[in-house]
Amino acid sequence: MDYVIKKQGESRSFPEGEGFLEGASSEGDIVLHLGTQFEPDAGKTAVLVELEMECLGVHTGEHAGIEGSNALGFARYRNGDDAPSNLIELVRQPATDDSAIAAARAIFEAAGFEVAVSADQVGRIIDRLVRPKYNAALTFLDEGLATADDMDMTCRLGLGYADGPIERLEQGGLAHHFDVTKALFEVYGTPAYAPGRRATVAKQRRSAE
Amino acid sequence: MSTNIQKVGVCGAGGTMGAGIAIVASRAGFETACFDTSMEVLDRARSQTEGFFGKSVDRGKMATTDRDAALARLSASTDMGALADCDLVIEAVFEDLGVKRELLGALDGICKPEALFASNTSTLSITEIAAGCDRQDRVVGMHFCLPAQLMKLIEMSPGVNTSDEAFADAWAWTEAAGQQPVATQDKPGFILNALLVPFNNDAIRAVEAGVASPTDIDKAIKVGLNYKMGPLELLDLVGLDTQMLLCEAFYPVTLDPRASAPPLLRRMVAAGHLGRKTGRGFYTYDDNAMFGG
Numbered sequence: 288m289d290y291v292i293k294k295q296g297e298s299r300s301f302p303e304g305e306g307f308l309e310g311a312s313s314e315g316d317i318v319l320h321l322g323t324q325f326e327p328d329a330g331k332t333a334v335l336v337e338l339e340m341e342c343l344g345v346h347t348g349e350h351a352g353i354e355g356s357n358a359l360g361f362a363r364y365r366n367g368d369d370a371p372s373n374l375i376e377l378v379r380q381p382a383t384d385d386s387a388i389a390a391a392r393a394i395f396e397a398a399g400f401e402v403a404v405s406a407d408q409v410g411r412i413i414d415r416l417v418r419p420k421y422n423a424a425l426t427f428l429d430e431g432l433a434t435a436d437d438m439d440m441t442c443r444l445g446l447g448y449a450d451g452p453i454e455r456l457e458q459g460g461l462a463h464h465f466d467v468t469k470a471l472f473e474v475y476g477t478p479a480y481a482p483g484r485r486a487t488v489a490k491q492r493r494s495a496e
Numbered sequence: 497m498s499t500n501i502q503k504v505g506v507c508g509a510g511g512t513m514g515a516g517i518a519i520v521a522s523r524a525g526f527e528t529a530c531f532d533t534s535m536e537v538l539d540r541a542r543s544q545t546e547g548f549f550g551k552s553v554d555r556g557k558m559a560t561t562d563r564d565a566a567l568a569r570l571s572a573s574t575d576m577g578a579l580a581d582c583d584l585v586i587e588a589v590f591e592d593l594g595v596k597r598e599l600l601g602a603l604d605g606i607c608k609p610e611a612l613f614a615s616n617t618s619t620l621s622i623t624e625i626a627a628g629c630d631r632q633d634r635v636v637g638m639h640f641c642l643p644a645q646l647m648k649l650i651e652m653s654p655g656v657n658t659s660d661e662a663f664a665d666a667w668a669w670t671e672a673a674g675q676q677p678v679a680t681q682d683k684p685g686f687i688l689n690a691l692l693v694p695f696n697n698d699a700i701r702a703v704e705a706g707v708a709s710p711t712d713i714d715k716a717i718k719v720g721l722n723y724k725m726g727p728l729e730l731l732d733l734v735g736l737d738t739q740m741l742l743c744e745a746f747y748p749v750t751l752d753p754r755a756s757a758p759p760l761l762r763r764m765v766a767a768g769h770l771g772r773k774t775g776r777g778f779y780t781y782d783d784n785a786m787f788g789g
């Protein structure tokens with residue numbers, strides 16, 4: 288299926304040189320907005336907007352829990368400054384067309400990505416689930432439960448993870464963790480999402496630079 | 497790694513963890529006295545251990561002579577007196593404070609005064625368990641991972657009254673046994689379960705909140721974060737009833753809302769959807785094949 292890319296600036300999902308960018312056509316039934324203003328187009332099978340922390344509803348508007356059209360949001364999961372993963376989180380609304388979801392899934396899967404469909408919630412699937420755990424690890428570190436190395440080793444050896452929470456946070460950037468958790472905290476309001484002390488410090492230092 | 501410990505006792509050695517811990521000890525060259533309440537469970541564990549060592553030989557991980565020596569180092573008894581000359585006794589009996597305290601109290605009267613006691617508890621306080629005996633300075637937390645015979649990690653925690661020397665001796669033994677100790681504190685869930693149990697609860701809450709299907713959540717976590725298993729398939733494997741028990745142990749102590757049992761978990765346990773063992777949890781299982789949830 289042919290897809291058209293409308294792009295402005297650098298995309299977090301598809302940095303310059305990505306094959307997916309090169310696979311785009313000049314015309315097609317699917318339109319992707321990478322940094323460009325969302326324009327509804329009922330004549331297309333699907334119109335996709337690349338999201339950062341915001342909801343798709345910011346672009347489409349919402350109405351009493353029955354919103355939905357051929358518009359979809361998406362983001363390729365990326366831990367801060369780390370290289371992007373192979374996962375595309377595809378964001379739907381309650382009444383999104385099944386055909387739009389199927390078409391979006393098809394172009395991403397054809398390009399070799401894996402797709403997980405998420406409701407239109409801040410943090411989608413991964414950040415919603417993993418950020419409170421990273422916050423807990425930062426708290427444990429401050430409280431002396433274990434050293435960073437021991438916490439990371441526990442996750443690698445005990446849970447089979449590729450890396451532990453502290454090394455992952457350092458790699459992706461603690462200031463990035465601050466930005467993500469702040470956005471989550473604003474919406475969910477639960478202490479688990481409140482940016483951890485170490486992330487706040489990192490953000491303050493970044494801002495002072 | 498040097499240790500003065502020569503003989504190790506394992507209480508609850510007929511159980512899942514105890515049998516694995518006995519394998520770790522005997523494989524590493526320690527005389528290992530297995531103790532449980534019935535000979536039947538000890539005999540079953542013995543034959544499972546023979547099978548395990550047999551596979552290690554078949555896979556070229558162990559020489560036949562080493563297998564024979566490891567098996568010869570293992571003894572089994574329902575008489576606690578068999579633990580009298582142990583330098584270290586590791587308990588892996590039922591996860592019940594009363595049972596563990598009573599056991600340590602009885603061991604205290606039988607074992608030599610300098611012997612160390614270690615508890616493999618997952619949810620109880622080491623300090624509270626140690627309070628059941630008169631050698632609280634010589635009791636440590638030694639939390640192995642399942643399956644103990646394969647997993648290297650041990651979370652080591654001192655109780656309030658544990659001496660530095662006892663902790664260091666127990667630590668040295670875990671290294672001598674070829675394990676990888678990490679130091680933590682006597683707090684609910686130590687490191688591993690303190691991170692994992694609330695994370696798994698959050699995944700259950702995401703299902704309940706309609707964020708995504710179990711399949712999509714597991715896929716996102718595996719592909720996006722490189723985890724071997726997604727949280728919901730892991731919960732099905734561990735058992736939803738076990739997750740409930742973990743929540744019920746941790747939440748009243750920490751009052752961390754993430755550690756409280758999510759309403760969906762309670763409903764699934766009440767409905768008998770316990771995961772793989774009942775054929776249905778977040779996924780349904782038929783002849784061990786997994787179908788989307």
Ligand SMILES: NC(=O)c1ccc[n+]([C@@H]2O[C@H](COP(=O)([O-])OP(=O)(O)OC[C@H]3O[C@@H](n4cnc5c(N)ncnc54)[C@H](O)[C@@H]3O)[C@@H](O)[C@H]2O)c1
Nearest residue numbers: 508510511512513514532533588589590591616617618642
């Ligand atoms: N199963 C796990 O994943 C896991 C992981 C780490 C730690 N643990 C901890 O290990 C311990 C044992 O768990 P398990 O899953 O192996 O349980 P289990 O039920 O398989 O084994 C317990 C064994 O203890 C024996 N026992 C009970 N009371 C006894 C007593 N007074 N004296 C001697 N033997 C007694 C039982 O007969 C049984 O064989 C618990 O403290 C648990 O929290 C379990």
